[in-house]
Amino acid sequence: DGGITQSPKYLFRKEGQNVTLSCEQNLNHDAMYWYRQDPGQGLRLIYYSQIVNDFQKGDIAEGYSVSREKKESFPLTVTSAQKNPTAFYLCASSTHPAMNTEAFFGQGTRLTVV
């Protein structure tokens, strides 16, 4: 089955720790995206990548980092510099770098700082 997979589904982090969220797709999509979702806030763009070994900051990139070493994978690291990391994180991919075709979303990772 083709799709986009995020892991883990739930993640707990102690203050001061970095954590990495996984996102893998087998849809052969060029573009991948990370969004953050907070209650009543919709989805906000953290980082995006149009092609392997290239990525761009979105609207709320501070405190996050990404890599795109393989077409299939776009991991997101939430660093200790992110002041309010508790949120629902969504990864998406689309065929074309200009996101004007269907974007497929993963099932999300809920990150909680304890």
Place this chain on the structure above:
Amino acid sequence: GENVEQHPSTLSVQEGDSAVIKCTYSDSASNYFPWYKQELGKGPQLIIDIRSNVGEKKDQRIAVTLNKTAKHFSLHITETQPEDSAVYFCASGGGADGLTFGKGTHLIIQP
């Protein structure tokens, strides 16, 4: 940058009635307007989309209308059913930097 406003934030309708959700956008260069449905604890799923060269699109009980002059677009769901209960997001974009989303509408279908 692009700004998308979505209304209402919560919508409660009787089963079988119609539901309408409205969005406005600010960037006249936007040319792609998808609607997503998100069920609790899951990722959003595309339910319908429209491009700027079309004024209306329909898929069974779901339709979307677009007014480019006024920069607004709407989702219409007819003959609502309990499984339509979810959070719906509109979005705007078409460029390489992804989509800009509205804040969502929680649709409640009353039996």
